Amino acid sequence: MTDQTNDAKQYDKETAIGGDAQVGETMIELRELTKRYPGEETPAVDRVSMEIPKGEIVVFVGPSGCGKTTTLKMINRIIEPTSGSIIIDGEDVTNIDPNHLRRRIGYVIQQIGLFPHITIEGNVGTVPRLLGWDKDRTNARIDELLDIVGLDPSVYRSRYPKELSGGQRQRVGVARALAADPPVLLMDEPFGAIDPITRTRLQNEFLRLQEELQKTIAFVTHDIDEAIKMGDRIAILKEQSHIAQFATPEEILTNPADEFVEDFVGTGATLKRLKLTRVRDIEVVDDALIGRLDEPREDLQKRLNESEWTAMLLLDKDNKPARWLRAPDFRHDRPAAELGLPARAMVEKQATLSDALEEMLVGSAGVAIVVDGRGAFEGILDVDSIITSIQTMRDADAEFYRAAKLIDPADEVA
Amino acid sequence: MAFLEYLSSPSVQRTILVQSLEHIRIVGYAMLFAIIIGLFLGIAAHRFPPFRGPILSVTSTFLTIPSLALFALMIPIVGIGDRGPIVALTLYALLAIVRNTVSGLFSVDNAVVESAAGMGMSKTMRLWRIELPNAWPVMLAGIRVSTLLTVGIAAIAALVGGSGLGQLIFSGIRRIGSPGALNALLGGTLAIVVLAMLFDLLYLAIGRLTIPRGIRD
Numbered sequence: 001m002t003d004q005t006n007d008a009k010q011y012d013k014e015t016a017i018g019g020d021a022q023v024g025e026t027m028i029e030l031r032e033l034t035k036r037y038p039g040e041e042t043p044a045v046d047r048v049s050m051e052i053p054k055g056e057i058v059v060f061v062g063p064s065g066c067g068k069t070t071t072l073k074m075i076n077r078i079i080e081p082t083s084g085s086i087i088i089d090g091e092d093v094t095n096i097d098p099n100h101l102r103r104r105i106g107y108v109i110q111q112i113g114l115f116p117h118i119t120i121e122g123n124v125g126t127v128p129r130l131l132g133w134d135k136d137r138t139n140a141r142i143d144e145l146l147d148i149v150g151l152d153p154s155v156y157r158s159r160y161p162k163e164l165s166g167g168q169r170q171r172v173g174v175a176r177a178l179a180a181d182p183p184v185l186l187m188d189e190p191f192g193a194i195d196p197i198t199r200t201r202l203q204n205e206f207l208r209l210q211e212e213l214q215k216t217i218a219f220v221t222h223d224i225d226e227a228i229k230m231g232d233r234i235a236i237l238k239e240q241s242h243i244a245q246f247a248t249p250e251e252i253l254t255n256p257a258d259e260f261v262e263d264f265v266g267t268g269a270t271l272k273r274l275k276l277t278r279v280r281d282i283e284v285v286d287d288a289l290i291g292r293l294d295e296p297r298e299d300l301q302k303r304l305n306e307s308e309w310t311a312m313l314l315l316d317k318d319n320k321p322a323r324w325l326r327a328p329d330f331r332h333d334r335p336a337a338e339l340g341l342p343a344r345a346m347v348e349k350q351a352t353l354s355d356a357l358e359e360m361l362v363g364s365a366g367v368a369i370v371v372d373g374r375g376a377f378e379g380i381l382d383v384d385s386i387i388t389s390i391q392t393m394r395d396a397d398a399e400f401y402r403a404a405k406l407i408d409p410a411d412e413v414a
Numbered sequence: 415m416a417f418l419e420y421l422s423s424p425s426v427q428r429t430i431l432v433q434s435l436e437h438i439r440i441v442g443y444a445m446l447f448a449i450i451i452g453l454f455l456g457i458a459a460h461r462f463p464p465f466r467g468p469i470l471s472v473t474s475t476f477l478t479i480p481s482l483a484l485f486a487l488m489i490p491i492v493g494i495g496d497r498g499p500i501v502a503l504t505l506y507a508l509l510a511i512v513r514n515t516v517s518g519l520f521s522v523d524n525a526v527v528e529s530a531a532g533m534g535m536s537k538t539m540r541l542w543r544i545e546l547p548n549a550w551p552v553m554l555a556g557i558r559v560s561t562l563l564t565v566g567i568a569a570i571a572a573l574v575g576g577s578g579l580g581q582l583i584f585s586g587i588r589r590i591g592s593p594g595a596l597n598a599l600l601g602g603t604l605a606i607v608v609l610a611m612l613f614d615l616l617y618l619a620i621g622r623l624t625i626p627r628g629i630r631d
């Protein structure tokens with residue numbers, strides 16, 4: 001009941017300020033939160049302060065052992081902080097009864113921890129029962145949740161955890177955490193122990209779900225790609241949970257705060273951008289040196305020698321790429337169809353730059369050949385144009401950042 | 415077959431039946447006490463590491479005391495009759511129950527207990543609703559082993575004035591060499607073996623009824 005009046009009040013406040021729903025209020029606040037494990041010299045988490053806005057997914061990401069799990073588990077006090085405080089929805093919860101606190105916070109861990117001795121129904125209904133919901137309400141809620149996570153209640157309600165696949169178990173884990181509709185969700189590598197294909201599917205489903213639910217979520221992962229995908233905001237943590245950067249994924253990709261962030265984001269960021277951009281979005285070379293399989297050798301050789309190109313692409317009568325020729329290849333006395341190297345690394349226009357790059361690495365010419373749906377030649381894509389496109393994709397911030405890098409004092413010394 | 419003839423006599427059957435019921439009574443009480451105490455000690459040993467070593471070594475020491483000596487030692491404390499044997503058997507039964515309770519509780523996946531805590535279950539709730547049910551198959555196996563052990567040792571009760579099938583066996587032993595002695599010895603022993611098998615079946619049924627499908631293998 002108090003929750004509803006609170007919501008109403010907050011709504012009033014927002015509209016009074018000007019109705020800007022984008023300006024989120026803080027749902028979880030960590031103040032100087034510290035954990036020192038007994039017998040350890042240095043704290044595992046050292047005075048971390050952070051504000052997590054309502055309705056957002058904040059991802060904690062960082063190298064192994066940097067204190068992500070410890071930080072997360074202090075929020076529901078599975079690990080009791082040594083000092084500092086936790087404020088949830090305006091209430092200081094650092095010293096309240098942890099069991100009451102936890103019933104308002106959904107909790108999902110990598111190992112899931114479904115109760116093996118009770119059915120899926122019993123697992124999902126655990127918190128509603130603890131909260132004293134009546135049978136009908138609990139049952140209706142269990143069906144609703146199983147539906148939400150894509151498990152048919154009539155099939156799965158009465159199964160035991162061991163009778164489910166890993167992905168299904170993780171879905172039940174999420175359903176169980178959502179059971180009493182908690183405003184806050186804590187997730188520690190929830191999709192960590194699942195095969196990549198299922199993981200991607202679960203991530204997508206979860207993002208779709210979150211669009212409706214608008215929970216406030218603290219999410220731990222060690223995978224920067226997952227962080228970029230899942231996070232509205234990302235906290236990149238160094239040892240002892242020191243925050244290296246706390247910003248949106250775009251900002252972290254284009255404007256890493258320091259070398260640590262840059263290293264950590266590393267190739268992941270570039271690959272991420274390459275996956276977002278398609279071949280048709282960038283300029284391809286369409287004036288490449290082209291020959292025909294049925295042209296006389298001498299003509300081909302002459303054209304290649306006279307051009308600035310180091311290689312010539314031979315097309316067959318259907319305009320499909322056939323061979324790559326370079327000047328030394330003409331020393332061999334063979335028909336054009338057997339000279340040089342076979343044309344490989346062909347991509348269509350809707351392929352992503354990441355696909356194209358992969359094809360290039362596999363192909364022999366260091367370039368990808370762009371073809372249409374029927375396999376006919378359209379143009380050539382080389383590594384340079386991919387790099388150029390990455391650069392133009394970056395915004396002014398990034399330009400500024402790179403300019404700053406160029407006059408890096410470390411470089412001047414060297 | 416003299417033995418079959420012996421068994422077919424109604425008076426012998428009556429004796430075996432009565433003594434079997436007495437035997438079951440002694441074992442039943444001993445197991446009841448052993449389960450209550452063993453559960454308590456097992457949980458304590460699991461939860462409080464400083465107690466673990468002492469609890470386990472004391473309960474295993476009991477098992478090393480020769481049974482005849484332990485039964486006799488009970489006479490000055492609780493007197494003649496079934497009480498001494500019940501106490502002694504309780505002590506013998508403890509080890510397997512305590513040890514299996516401890517290892518059963520340790521076998522419960524940490525993630526399961528942690529997620530129960532994460533959902534707001536108190537320590538006591540976690541113990542009764544999550545930890546003990548999951549430890550139960552291992553605990554039940556310990557109780558079963560203890561029961562079979564006590565069914566056998568309970569025969570010694572007859573030597574300290576107690577009841578049970580030991581009476582038949584020792585009446586045979588005392589008259590060994592004389593006619594019918596071997597029959598009494600065999601009859602008592604056979605009845606104990608049958609009792610042990612019945613207890614085993616009972617535990618099989620209890621397991622079927624109390625271990626949920628989710629943790630049965």
Ligand SMILES: Nc1ncnc2c1ncn2[C@@H]1O[C@H](COP(=O)(O)OP(=O)(O)OP(=O)(O)O)[C@@H](O)[C@H]1O
Nearest residue numbers: 037038040044063064065066067068069070071222
């Ligand atoms: N119970 C504990 N007792 C002592 N030290 C601990 C304990 N739990 C964790 N630590 C230490 O605290 C530090 C942070 O651990 P934490 O589990 O939070 O790391 P993490 O960032 O989650 O790492 P990972 O990505 O490997 O899960 C580590 O150095 C770890 O060794």
Ligand SMILES: [Mg+2]
Nearest residue numbers: 068069070220
């Ligand atoms: Mg961790």
